Amino acid sequence: MFLFQIILYFTIISDLLLCLPIETESIVAPDAYFEDVTVSNQTKPKLTLDEFFNYTTFPFMSFSPTGEYLLYQTQRPSLGNTYYTTSLWLYNIKTMETIQITNEFSSTVTPQWSPNGAFIAFVSHYIWLPNSTTILRKKDTSELLLSFLKLFDYRILLYSVQSNQLVSIPIGDDIPNVLTWSHNDSTIYFSQNRYGSSLWQTNVNPSEQKQYVRIATINRLDLEKDNETFVYEINRIVTVYAHIDELLLVPLEDKLVFTNKPSDVSTSQTNEIYSLDLNNSSNVIRLTNNSRKENILKLSNDGSRVLFTVGVVMENNIDYSYQGLYSLDVTNGNITAILEYPKCQLHNYAHRSDGGVYVLSQCRTEIYVATQKSIGEEWVDLNPDWGTYESIASSSNPNCPLAFVHSSSKKPMEIYCANNTFDLTLAKQITNENKLFAERNLPQTKVYNWTNQDDNTVIEGILHYPPDQFQAENLPLFVLIHGGPKYASINKLEPTFFEWATLAASEGWLVLEPNYRGSSGYGDDFMEEIYGKPLSLAGRDILSGIDQLIADGIVDPSRLAVGGCSFGGSLTNWLITQRDDFKAALSCSGAVDHVSAWGLMDSPVFYTVYLNGTPWQMPHLYQNESPIYQLHKVRAPTHICTGDRDKRVPASQSYMLERGIRALEVPVKLLTFSDEAHGFSQPLSGKIKVREELKWLKKYVPDDAN
Numbered sequence: 001m002f003l004f005q006i007i008l009y010f011t012i013i014s015d016l017l018l019c020l021p022i023e024t025e026s027i028v029a030p031d032a033y034f035e036d037v038t039v040s041n042q043t044k045p046k047l048t049l050d051e052f053f054n055y056t057t058f059p060f061m062s063f064s065p066t067g068e069y070l071l072y073q074t075q076r077p078s079l080g081n082t083y084y085t086t087s088l089w090l091y092n093i094k095t096m097e098t099i100q101i102t103n104e105f106s107s108t109v110t111p112q113w114s115p116n117g118a119f120i121a122f123v124s125h126y127i128w129l130p131n132s133t134t135i136l137r138k139k140d141t142s143e144l145l146l147s148f149l150k151l152f153d154y155r156i157l158l159y160s161v162q163s164n165q166l167v168s169i170p171i172g173d174d175i176p177n178v179l180t181w182s183h184n185d186s187t188i189y190f191s192q193n194r195y196g197s198s199l200w201q202t203n204v205n206p207s208e209q210k211q212y213v214r215i216a217t218i219n220r221l222d223l224e225k226d227n228e229t230f231v232y233e234i235n236r237i238v239t240v241y242a243h244i245d246e247l248l249l250v251p252l253e254d255k256l257v258f259t260n261k262p263s264d265v266s267t268s269q270t271n272e273i274y275s276l277d278l279n280n281s282s283n284v285i286r287l288t289n290n291s292r293k294e295n296i297l298k299l300s301n302d303g304s305r306v307l308f309t310v311g312v313v314m315e316n317n318i319d320y321s322y323q324g325l326y327s328l329d330v331t332n333g334n335i336t337a338i339l340e341y342p343k344c345q346l347h348n349y350a351h352r353s354d355g356g357v358y359v360l361s362q363c364r365t366e367i368y369v370a371t372q373k374s375i376g377e378e379w380v381d382l383n384p385d386w387g388t389y390e391s392i393a394s395s396s397n398p399n400c401p402l403a404f405v406h407s408s409s410k411k412p413m414e415i416y417c418a419n420n421t422f423d424l425t426l427a428k429q430i431t432n433e434n435k436l437f438a439e440r441n442l443p444q445t446k447v448y449n450w451t452n453q454d455d456n457t458v459i460e461g462i463l464h465y466p467p468d469q470f471q472a473e474n475l476p477l478f479v480l481i482h483g484g485p486k487y488a489s490i491n492k493l494e495p496t497f498f499e500w501a502t503l504a505a506s507e508g509w510l511v512l513e514p515n516y517r518g519s520s521g522y523g524d525d526f527m528e529e530i531y532g533k534p535l536s537l538a539g540r541d542i543l544s545g546i547d548q549l550i551a552d553g554i555v556d557p558s559r560l561a562v563g564g565c566s567f568g569g570s571l572t573n574w575l576i577t578q579r580d581d582f583k584a585a586l587s588c589s590g591a592v593d594h595v596s597a598w599g600l601m602d603s604p605v606f607y608t609v610y611l612n613g614t615p616w617q618m619p620h621l622y623q624n625e626s627p628i629y630q631l632h633k634v635r636a637p638t639h640i641c642t643g644d645r646d647k648r649v650p651a652s653q654s655y656m657l658e659r660g661i662r663a664l665e666v667p668v669k670l671l672t673f674s675d676e677a678h679g680f681s682q683p684l685s686g687k688i689k690v691r692e693e694l695k696w697l698k699k700y701v702p703d704d705a706n
């Protein structure tokens with residue numbers, strides 16, 4: 001039920017971890033994020049749809065080994081909005097100059113600095129079919145790429161920082177997924193994944209996919225500079241029957257450590273950590289054996305241990321006390337905890353150049369930074385600018401010891417350098433990719449809370465007020481529900497087709513983004529309380545929030561609308577059966593019938609966890625929690641969107657919803673995006689979706705307050 005990479009639940013499992021460097025209770029964001037409106041609102045125009053969907057994100061950032069440079073990636077929609085352009089940039093910290101290295105690289109393989117800092121290695125693919133460039137590009141997502149496997153010829157590119165030149169090394173047509181340097185600048189290890197059948201197709205059903213054998217090779221690339229030209233040699237170290245996810249060198253042990261990708265998403269199978277002895281490649285040892293996902297492998301500063309994070313899982317087979325940050329002794333598999341924390345959600349971590357670590361944790365609606373001077377010492381929170389810290393990197397350069405990506409509802413995403421590492425509010429902004437957003441009259445937001453009286457639980461959400469109407473009353477309400485459900489609406493500015501509260505508020509709506517039961521960042525219990533009642537409990541949480549907004553006079557009860565994607569779409573489908581005064585609904589990639597969704601989706605384990613079993617074990621739950629059996633109560637004109645290649649929540653769920661609402665003679669419109677999956681890959685699709693949804697809201701929700 002989750003959206004796109006970040007909201008896919010099995011990715012959530014892997015990426016988001018629990019930890020709590022300090023008590024959650026003390027992390028309370030200010031009432032309004034926006035107390036200082038210095039520039040007159042009148043001078044700033046409101047954000048438009050076109051502007052909203054022309055945003056740059058920073059998926060990757062890394063210091064050179066000496067700290068002289070910061071390498072970063074940008075991603076933005078291409079001019080025609082048909083694909084995302086990914087570029088690599090090199091920022092010189094001393095001169096403050098930025099140069100572009102490339103806008104043609106495979107962003108699925110993380111670029112790597114060589115140990116001496118002379119080179120940056122990254123991966124690119126070349127298309128050798130003439131005149132098909134546009135089509136292939138459009139399809140350049142990891143999944144679709146498979147069907148064009150043989151059309152690609154991959155290269156490792158070496159960028160020389162000194163000469164500003166690129167060296168290109170062909171590595172064949174198996175999909176490279178990770179590369180790592182040895183301890184010197186002349187050897188690179190990299191892995192490539194492929195299927196043991198040329199008959200691979202992306203559209204086969206999940207059970208057929210299991211028949212394809214997964215194969216990965218780990219290879220060694222040796223480079224030599226022979227009289228100004230590079231000579232290279234590639235040797236295969238080992239072939240394994242799995243797909244490799246991460247790869248890391250442990251130089252002290254002459255070992256490569258790697259994780260496998262779980263081969264079957266239809267079960268709750270997870271990955272494990274393995275080691276490969278470089279002195280004896282037939283010596284591959286499995287180091288972990290558990291039901292949790294190990295992720296983000298990094299070498300400890302002293303080189304003796306491998307650090308990793310452990311993700312959220314749905315099954316209660318617990319091998320680690322909590323989700324968190326752990327370290328592994330490669331020689332004996334001994335695992336020790338660095339950070340275990342049951343309240344917040346660990347998003348990422350980074351080394352400190354002086355020995356400790358930084359962690360990024362989501363507590364409620366914020367993601368903040370905490371640090372340990374060295375492993376085992378006390379955790380200290382860095383004074384944050386409220387909002388979201390996406391990634392963080394540390395260097396020994398006194399002019400930029402800490403870099404991070406930050407955004408909040410009032411500030412677009414940019415990269416910053418912090419000089420005083422304990423006060424992030426003093427950091428200097430070093431990119432200006434989204435300056436247009438800073439020049440717009442953005443909606444002001446605040447955290448709003450209410451109590452679900454059924455069980456006296458406090459629920460909170462973010463309110464986005466229309467520009468210049470902060471704290472106004474009697475406003476039209478649009479409830480925008482996040483997917484997941486192990487995900488949260490947080491204080492962040494990252495425009496997408498499923499997170500567009502900023503745009504909706506700019507169009508005059510008071511937007512409520514509720515963090516209903518099941519959301520992350522409020523503790524394990526809060527996240528798991530919806531097992532057995534995913535739509536009814538989360539639905540009650542949201543409905544009681546709407547009631548409170550009406551009771552507080554903030555919202556005009558005659559102008560209510562609701563919408564969301566993925567699990568947020570399922571909740572939308574549910575809510576319009578629970579309350580008959582929604583004037584419009586925007587249902588996107590949501591489910592209406594859990595039995596057919598269980599049977600047709602790629603990841604039925606979602607249902608066996610959230611509905612406590614299979615359809616024949618829990619028939620009453622499958623029925624009671626499915627909107628389809630209560631559809632006769634729907635009165636809200638409903639706009640439905642889906643992608644015809646969606647394997648997570650198959651498009652058939654939306655077709656059923658459309659058929660049902662049509663039969664009730666309630667206005668309904670279905671928009672099916674061809675060639676799109678659960679997360680739309682073309683920026684244009686998302687833009688059209690939101691454009692049409694805004695039209696629907698305008699058409700069915702009365703303009704004037706009563």
Ligand SMILES: *[C@@H]1O[C@H](CO)[C@@H](O)[C@H](O)[C@H]1NC(C)=O
Binds near residue numbers: 079080081436
């Ligand atoms: C997006 O914004 C950039 C400037 O930030 C501009 O150059 C570009 O033309 C815009 N693209 C579209 C499609 O509007």
Ligand SMILES: *[C@@H]1O[C@H](CO)[C@@H](O)[C@H](O)[C@H]1NC(C)=O
Binds near residue numbers: 183184185187
């Ligand atoms: C670089 O490291 C590799 C792998 O450890 C080693 O085989 C090679 O000899 C080293 N090269 C140099 C020039 O030190």
Ligand SMILES: *[C@@H]1O[C@H](CO)[C@@H](O)[C@H](O)[C@H]1NC(C)=O
Binds near residue numbers: 227
């Ligand atoms: C290096 O290349 C130059 C020019 O191509 C050539 O004159 C020279 O003999 C070469 N030296 C060696 C050691 O091969």
Ligand SMILES: *[C@@H]1O[C@H](CO)[C@@H](O)[C@H](O)[C@H]1NC(C)=O
Binds near residue numbers: 252253254
């Ligand atoms: C691996 O082999 C190299 C060269 O033979 C040796 O120096 C090194 O100690 C070996 N490493 C281990 C962990 O045995």
Ligand SMILES: *[C@@H]1O[C@H](CO)[C@@H](O)[C@H](O)[C@H]1NC(C)=O
Binds near residue numbers: 283
């Ligand atoms: C290499 O590792 C394999 C598997 O552990 C072992 O059977 C073999 O004896 C090792 N070879 C050498 C030369 O140590």
Ligand SMILES: *[C@@H]1O[C@H](CO)[C@@H](O)[C@H](O)[C@H]1NC(C)=O
Binds near residue numbers: 286289290
């Ligand atoms: C992993 O654990 C399972 C069950 O706990 C056990 O059956 C299996 O033998 C273990 N595998 C390894 C390689 O230790």
Ligand SMILES: *[C@@H]1O[C@H](CO)[C@@H](O)[C@H](O)[C@H]1NC(C)=O
Binds near residue numbers: 334335
């Ligand atoms: C694992 O490491 C921890 C800390 O280094 C140590 O206290 C513990 O005894 C080790 N356990 C085993 C089984 O080696």
Ligand SMILES: *[C@@H]1O[C@H](CO)[C@@H](O)[C@H](O)[C@H]1NC(C)=O
Binds near residue numbers: 399419428
């Ligand atoms: C950061 O602090 C260092 C030493 O405290 C100083 O040398 C440097 O100029 C400062 N840099 C910036 C950008 O303020």
Ligand SMILES: *[C@@H]1O[C@H](CO)[C@@H](O)[C@H](O)[C@H]1NC(C)=O
Binds near residue numbers: 031448449450458
């Ligand atoms: C709910 O919001 C009110 C008003 O901002 C605040 O005083 C109260 O502490 C909040 N309650 C919780 C549980 O966060």
Ligand SMILES: *[C@@H]1O[C@H](CO)[C@@H](O)[C@H](O)[C@H]1NC(C)=O
Binds near residue numbers: 037041042444470
């Ligand atoms: C600007 O917005 C603030 C907050 O919404 C409001 O209090 C203020 O009156 C507005 N200023 C103008 C000049 O409209």
